[in-house]
């Protein structure tokens with residue numbers, strides 16, 4: 001191994017005591033390869049098995065905590081105890097060679113597909129549709145519905161523990177339900193769940209509190225709880241970087257194992273501030289990094305990219321695209337074969353990369369997402 005990459009292979013201990021033997025994580029990526037009821041399939045097991053040979057931490061695809069948050073068909077789920085045998089198999093496949101298995105917990109909120117929902121209408125913080133074509137107006141959640149979804153997150157965390165995962169990531173990013181409560185676009189409430197920036201934090205904070213209580217009650221060995229957020233929204237009003245820094249300040253006091261920043265480009269600065277050259281990941285690290293570990297992602301491909309990102313002081317980085325196309329990314333770097341890391345997706349590589357059909361269709365057809373070659 002090239003000596004300048006040593007920083008990647010330093011071990012790391014999360015605050016809960018979960019330890020990993022390198023600084024690279026696989027970013028969560030939705031697969032859409034589960035059975036109709038959200039149960040783990042052999043295609044998913046094969047995909048994860050290939051990617052958990054050497055990587056320190058693997059985040060699974062987002063897992064539905066409730067049918068009321070369903071976005072599409074064949075989504076991975078953790079919303080009932082019948083799914084435990086499949087979840088247990090998945091955790092054990094990921095952990096077989098020492099990788100830590102973290103499962104991402106999510107609810108789609110107003111972005112859920114009404115046609116797939118029990119009541120035929122999506123739930124949201126307020127009755128405000130997303131700013132995208134065809135978006136439906138959700139039902140503003142009642143107090144009872146809020147309590148019920150908070151409980152769904154807690155029950156999902158219990159199942160993750162029972163299945164043998166090493167941690168959960170609460171999905172507060174990418175426009176889904178937890179972000180919807182924090183956002184001034186989707187949350188127009190005037191009760192304890194909205195009305196001010198502080199009150200818009202209350203729903204995510206309640207989910208964190210209940211998940212952590214569940215861990216304290218059910219986990220008999222170290223178990224990590226982290227939070228993923230998107231630092232900004234395009235909408236006006238929408239979450240700004242200043243809002244996020246205040247939120248991060250509060251998140252840093254919740255006893256979390258990590259804050260995971262969901263951005264496409266690690267080095268990109270805030271969108272609203274012209275000439276802002278400072279990376280949003282670095283801003284979050286400066287705000288909270290001394291109190292809670294921060295994970296940064298976005299456009300990192302090579303070991304040089306990862307070393308440079310770690311140089312900002314963040315302890316862990318995530319690879320999404322790079323791990324999809326290079327399941328043995330860590331081994332390539334460890335054995336001095338980093339020149340073999342590819343950024344190209346060959347049309348003939350589906351089998352070799354064990355990418356399930358639906359995801360394959362998506363990544364090879366959505367223009368500009370992957371660099372597809374014949």
Ligand SMILES: Cc1cc2nc3c(=O)[nH]c(=O)nc-3n(C[C@H](O)[C@H](O)[C@H](O)COP(=O)(O)O)c2cc1C
Pocket residue numbers: 027028029030061062104171173174228262263264265297298299300318319320321322363
């Ligand atoms: C196919 C695909 C599926 C994704 N699904 C999820 C997801 O389920 N949850 C999530 O938080 N982020 C998801 N993301 C975002 C990634 O976790 C990551 O933040 C993003 O791809 C930037 O990192 P990268 O440039 O290394 O890919 C997905 C990304 C891709 C490419």
